[in-house]
Structures are given as C-alpha cells and as structure tokens.
Amino acid sequence: MSDTDPVLKALQDDLDEGFAEMYAAHRATVFSVALRLGGSWADAEDHTAETFLRAYRALTGYDRERLAALQPRAWLLTILMNIWRNWVRSRVRNPPPDLRDEPVDGVCRRADVEAAAELRETGDELAGLLGRLPEEQRAAVVLRHVVDLPVAEIATVLKIPQGTVKSHVSRGLRRLRTLGGAR
Amino acid sequence: MTHDPRLPGQSEAACGTGLLAALAALAVDAPEGLIDRVAARWVTVQGPLGELRAAFTDHGVAYLRPEPPVPPDEAADPGVAAGAFEAGGGTVGGFAEEFRRLVGRPLLRGARPPAGLAPALRTGRTSGVPLDLRACGAFEREVLLAVRSVPRGEIRPYAWVAARTGRPAAAARAVAAVLARNPVPLLVPCHRVTGAGGVLGTHVLGPLAQERLLRAEGVDLERVRELAGRRVYYLASDTTGIVCLPTCHNARRITPSHRRGFRSVAQARAAGYRPCRSCHPTPA
Structure with missing residues (x-):
C-alpha cells in the first residue's frame, strides 16, 4: 500500500482511467463485502455502485498529495461501511414490507431470482448464519475471512483498535461455529 | 498484544480450516456491467452538422457537444463563440472536464x-432517445423536458417555455440561460426556441448552427421575422376560429384569404379566437 500501488499511479496520471483500474482491482472485494454484510444481491449492487460513485466524486477534489497518501482498498471499504450502516439504520426505521430477515423466497424479480440462485451456490447457509452475528462481529469476520484483509487494514476500515478487531473476529467465528453446530 | 487466546492468526488451526475455507468461498466477483451504473461512456457520433461527442450512462445520454468544438470564427458574435468554444472543450480532456x-x-x-442515437441525430427525430438529466436542477429539467416537446420544423419563444413550466413570462431569461448551456443540444432541440419574432439567442452550437438547423427543418425564419416586423406574433384562421404560433403546422395550413394576424393572444381571444391545442400559444 505504498506509492508502488499501480492504482494510485493510474489515478495520478488520469482520474478516469485510474478510476477504471481502481474499479477493476477492488470491485470483487467491495461487492463481496457488500453482499456478505447482508441484504439482497440487488442491495449489494446498489451499495457497490454507490461506493464507487462517491469515491470518484471525492477523488475529483483530491490534490496529488492526498492521492499519494490514499490506501484505495481500505478507503473504498470505509465508504462502503458508511453506506451500509446508513442503509441498516434507515431499514430499521422503516422496514421493507416483506423481506425482513432471512433469505428471500417467492420474490419474482429476475435479479432476486438470480441472486437467490447465486447465494445457494455460494454457501446460502453460512451466509445466513453471518446475518445472525452482531453487526461489528459480522463486519470483522467478513473483512478478515471472506475478503482476506489484514487485521491492521480492518482496524482502519472499522476505526477500532487492532485488538478489538481480533476479538470481534474470534468471537464471531466462535458464534458461527455454535450456530452451525446447532443446525 | 491482547490476551485473548483465540487470536485468529494463532488459533486458525484450532478453529479448523473448514469454516475459514467456507467463509473464503463466500467471496464473489461483482456482476459484469455493474461499472455502467457508476461510469459514463463517451463515443463520437455523426450529427446533422458534423461529428459530435456524446457521453451516456445506463439511464441515457447525459452530455453532447460538437467535435471539434465550434471554432470562434464560425459564430456571428465573437464573444459568444469564444464562450461556446470553451464550454465545448477543445480536446477529450476539455470534454471530460466539463x-x-x-x-x-x-x-x-x-x-x-x-x-x-445515430438514426435520431440523422433524422432529427430525437424525442425517443433516453436522456440522463439526473445532474440537472429541477427547473433546468423542467425546461429541457418542455423544449423536448417542440416538434421538428416549428419554433417557440422563450416565454412560451416559461409558461409551459408554469412560470410567468418574466422567467424567459432564466429559460434562455438554461438553454444556453443545454447539456444535450439536438436531443433537447433548443435550436427550436428563439426570442419573440424569431430572434436567435445563444445556442450551444453557436448561432450559425442554430440557423442552419432550423432551415434544414424547413423553418421559414424570414417569414417569422417579417411578421414580427409588422407586430404579428400569432396567426389565426377565421374558418376554424383558432389562433396559433406562426410556425405551428396548423398555422402553416391557413390559406391567405382566411389568415388573420394578432399581436397577442389576448387580442385574438377578444376577437373570439381560441388558442391552438397543439402549439399552445401563450399570452406574451
């Protein structure tokens, strides 16, 4: 994550081309986190698109110095976490009619059907269990073990000490195991 | 650093790899095409007066400018031309920056x-092309959508657009300001909007382009100006009892012997005429 990051180099050369490289380099990570934090496939698409759009709009105001100091992946995930937390909060305030908790069944929108199929292929059950973790444990487990971020970077993203990250991860894993065993 | 014996790094073996492998398998790639919900694309496309550069999103065309931009000597008013030149941007860089x-x-x-997009630009029938006006303000969007309804071959005054957006005639200036920086000229046919009596304003493609576009659509500007010279801004038919704007397709069909000119819609109304339902002549 130093100035050798090719994404940073590209961003400094040309904001739009650089953006395309940043997207290519981090789209899977951002989308995986968006999807595994909870919500439908369509929600994850919305949050990912919103993350990259906000990132681009912020970048247009950055000077070279600020660009050079950027850690793109951690920064993108920080934006995503903000979007996700706001979304969770607004959902608590006015919950959608049907799909409150668990995986959606019987929703006929094509995207959701595809999404459901996708979820089933890639560990529907475990994804469901993740949704039952407290938010901070879920975030830590997803960042650490789904997208394989180092603890230090997770601490940056979640704005908590590294020790707290580690304890969230280990408590989250323990709880997942208990939940999985109970099923 | 902490005293938790179940630190991830140290205890992964103890945790068993099954769960961690299953978690790692939850990573998925973003769907193809998701970037088009974020980024716009640019292309060059042939317009009625030459090459254009268009930027579009998944919602529609968001920005359209001539390529190369209007050269300063092609416009009647050098000041206007210089402005248009800068606004158009000389390079992809200028276009992208704008x-x-x-x-x-x-x-x-x-x-x-x-x-x-290409056939619409070729034929001038552009009303079906989806636009992305999300970046526009509410008034700007209302103006652009109102102008979209002006048919090919007809012109409308700025005050008409103001009235169509529910504003007083005094908003004509604001309308002109919006149209002078129309993000999607041709697709929102701002060349069909002029000052009262066919006076051309500040067109994004330059005043010469506006005149050429109108003539290519068969608008008889001389006639509109000649009528305005006699203070005739509306034409009525004494057989139908309907009053129109001069370039309305209904007004163009009125035979000379039955044609009557009016200075205002109020005068026409007083003489017993009702405003046309297709061109909506408005009190000026």
Missing part, C-alpha cells in the same frame, strides 16, 4: 453509441 464538472461521473471510452 462532463465531470456537470455530471460528476467517471467517463470511459465506449464501444458504440447507445441504440437509436
């Missing part, structure tokens, strides 16, 4: 124009 300022989305090279 697009970034207006729309605030990344702009990437597109493979081909969105479906329907």
Whole structure:
C-alpha cells in the first residue's frame, strides 16, 4: 500500500482511467463485502455502485498529495461501511414490507431470482448464519475471512483498535461455529 | 498484544480450516456491467452538422457537444463563440472536464453509441432517445423536458417555455440561460426556441448552427421575422376560429384569404379566437 500501488499511479496520471483500474482491482472485494454484510444481491449492487460513485466524486477534489497518501482498498471499504450502516439504520426505521430477515423466497424479480440462485451456490447457509452475528462481529469476520484483509487494514476500515478487531473476529467465528453446530 | 487466546492468526488451526475455507468461498466477483451504473461512456457520433461527442450512462445520454468544438470564427458574435468554444472543450480532456464538472461521473471510452442515437441525430427525430438529466436542477429539467416537446420544423419563444413550466413570462431569461448551456443540444432541440419574432439567442452550437438547423427543418425564419416586423406574433384562421404560433403546422395550413394576424393572444381571444391545442400559444 505504498506509492508502488499501480492504482494510485493510474489515478495520478488520469482520474478516469485510474478510476477504471481502481474499479477493476477492488470491485470483487467491495461487492463481496457488500453482499456478505447482508441484504439482497440487488442491495449489494446498489451499495457497490454507490461506493464507487462517491469515491470518484471525492477523488475529483483530491490534490496529488492526498492521492499519494490514499490506501484505495481500505478507503473504498470505509465508504462502503458508511453506506451500509446508513442503509441498516434507515431499514430499521422503516422496514421493507416483506423481506425482513432471512433469505428471500417467492420474490419474482429476475435479479432476486438470480441472486437467490447465486447465494445457494455460494454457501446460502453460512451466509445466513453471518446475518445472525452482531453487526461489528459480522463486519470483522467478513473483512478478515471472506475478503482476506489484514487485521491492521480492518482496524482502519472499522476505526477500532487492532485488538478489538481480533476479538470481534474470534468471537464471531466462535458464534458461527455454535450456530452451525446447532443446525 | 491482547490476551485473548483465540487470536485468529494463532488459533486458525484450532478453529479448523473448514469454516475459514467456507467463509473464503463466500467471496464473489461483482456482476459484469455493474461499472455502467457508476461510469459514463463517451463515443463520437455523426450529427446533422458534423461529428459530435456524446457521453451516456445506463439511464441515457447525459452530455453532447460538437467535435471539434465550434471554432470562434464560425459564430456571428465573437464573444459568444469564444464562450461556446470553451464550454465545448477543445480536446477529450476539455470534454471530460466539463462532463465531470456537470455530471460528476467517471467517463470511459465506449464501444458504440447507445441504440437509436445515430438514426435520431440523422433524422432529427430525437424525442425517443433516453436522456440522463439526473445532474440537472429541477427547473433546468423542467425546461429541457418542455423544449423536448417542440416538434421538428416549428419554433417557440422563450416565454412560451416559461409558461409551459408554469412560470410567468418574466422567467424567459432564466429559460434562455438554461438553454444556453443545454447539456444535450439536438436531443433537447433548443435550436427550436428563439426570442419573440424569431430572434436567435445563444445556442450551444453557436448561432450559425442554430440557423442552419432550423432551415434544414424547413423553418421559414424570414417569414417569422417579417411578421414580427409588422407586430404579428400569432396567426389565426377565421374558418376554424383558432389562433396559433406562426410556425405551428396548423398555422402553416391557413390559406391567405382566411389568415388573420394578432399581436397577442389576448387580442385574438377578444376577437373570439381560441388558442391552438397543439402549439399552445401563450399570452406574451
């Protein structure tokens, strides 16, 4: 994550081309986190698109110095976490009619059907269990073990000490195991 | 650093690899095409007066400018031309910068124009082309949509657009200001909007372009100006009892012997005429 990051180099050369490289380099990570934090496939698409759009709009105001100091992946995930937390909060305030908790069944929108199929292929059950973790444990487990971020970077993203990250991860894993065993 | 014996790094073996492998398998790639919800694409496309550069998103065309931009000597008013030149941007860089300022989305090279854009520009029948006006303010959007309804071959005054957006005639200036920086000229046919009596304003493509576009659509500007010289801004038919704007297709069919000119809609009304339902002549 130093100035050798090719994404940073590209961003400094040309904001739009650089953006395309940043997207290519981090789209899977951002989308995986968006999807595994909870919500439908369509929600994850919305949050990912919103993350990259906000990132681009912020970048247009950055000077070279600020660009050079950027850690793109951690920064993108920080934006995503903000979007996700706001979304969770607004959902608590006015919950959608049907799909409150668990995986959606019987929703006929094509995207959701595809999404459901996708979820089933890639560990529907475990994804469901993740949704039952407290938010901070879920975030830590997803960042650490789904997208394989180092603890230090997770601490940056979640704005908590590294020790707290580690304890969230280990408590989250323990709880997942208990939940999985109970099923 | 902490005293938790179940630190991830140290205890992964103890945790068993099954769960961790299953978690790692939950990573998925973003769907193909998701970037097009974020970024716009640019392409060059042939317009009625030469090459254009268009930027579009998944919602529609967001920005359209001549390529190369209007050269300063092609416009009647050098000041206007210089402004148009800067606004158009001399290079992809200028176009991209202006697009970034207006729309605030990344702009990437597109493979081909969105479906329907090229034929619409060729024929001038542009009302079916989807537009992305999300970056526009509410008034701006209302103005652009009102102008979209002006048919090919007809012109409307600025005050008419103001009235169509539910504003007083005094908003004509604001309308002119919006149209002078129309993000999507031709697709929102701002060349069909003029001052009262066919006086051309500040067109994004330059005043010469506006005149050429109108003539190509068969608008008889001389006649509109000649009528205005006699203070005739509306034409009525004494057989139908309907009063129109002069370029309305209904007004163009009135035979000379039955044609009556009016200075205002109020005068026409007083003489017993009702406003046309297709061109909506408004009190000036």
